[in-house]
Amino acid sequence: MQYFDIYIDSTKGIYTYSDKNDEFEIGDNVIVPFRNIKKTGFIIRKSLKENFDFKVLNISSKVKNSLKLSEEQIKLIEWINDYYLASYDSIIKAMIPKNVKIKYNxxxxxxxxxxxxxxxxxxxxxxxxxxxxxxxxxxxxxxxxxxxxxxxxxxxxxxxxxxxxxxxxxxxxxxxxxxxxxxxxxxxxxxxxxxxx
Known part of the structure; x- marks a missing residue:
């Protein structure tokens, strides 16, 4: 089992989720349970913690036919977040063009x-x-x-x-x-x- 910190669409921070079957990677666009609904987000980094003071939910699945953030994009997101104190939401929205709509069936x-x-x-x-x-x-x-x-x-x-x-x-x-x-x-x-x- 591994743990990931995930940016969830239209939120400011990142949230920790588990990957019970070791099937996900950094940069994957995934679906996660968030406040009783399913939301999408990007895996930003592996969490080194293994003990948490809260219940860690499991990642549901990958978003099919979706973008995957490259290692360079993840590094850039982390650097901008650290250097400019910008939110993950604003960085990722600026990085992915608005007109790119991913439809899948x-x-x-x-x-x-x-x-x-x-x-x-x-x-x-x-x-x-x-x-x-x-x-x-x-x-x-x-x-x-x-x-x-x-x-x-x-x-x-x-x-x-x-x-x-x-x-x-x-x-x-x-x-x-x-x-x-x-x-x-x-x-x-x-x-x-x-x-x-």
Whole structure:
């Protein structure tokens, strides 16, 4: 276990958090619990203390697809803070341009390593919804891929054709990858669900 001093967005000072699994580094942009809400911040330095008079909370996670402050930037932040007595908040806000907005998404998708569970739970409403996202019209399928390919996959029961729509067959979805990787990847990507943060 290690401890870090972390600047938390829109605060003046830094706060100590623990890293139970030794998975974070100085400069990482992380998510931490702060006054009953999740906030983001940057790891500024390792804390050399190991005993605290207060409860030390654990870092929740890294901010995905985020900036990481370099060693030089961290040294500069510490120097400006020490020399000019400037707050971490004002230094970091000046260092990172205002117009840089980091947007990231969580993407939920089917885990085909658990294909047996997927088939067993094929009547689950969530799984049915995700699989239904991989539905395209027959005319679109013929445009994206050759008619002969689509018809062959329907005939071999990798796909089904109902009401002029092409759907994947859940029990053969993973096998479709071996049969036709392009069709599989196209339909698989349609099942991704993005959660914007």
């Amino acid at each position: 969580n993407i939920y998708c089917i885990n085909f390593e658990k294909n047996n569970l997927l088939i067993e739970n094929s009547t689950n409403e969530i799984i049915k919804h995700i699989i239904s996202l991989a539905t395209i019209s027959y005319s679109t399928a013929k445009t994206k891929f050759k008619k002969k390919i689509i018809d062959s996959l329907v005939e071999k029961e990798f796909l089904s054709l109902e009401d002029n729509n092409i759907q994947v067959k859940i029990e053969k979805f993973f096998e479709l990858k071996e049969e036709n990787k392009d069709v599989f990847e196209y339909l698989y990507k349609k099942t991704f669900i993005k959660k914007k943060n």
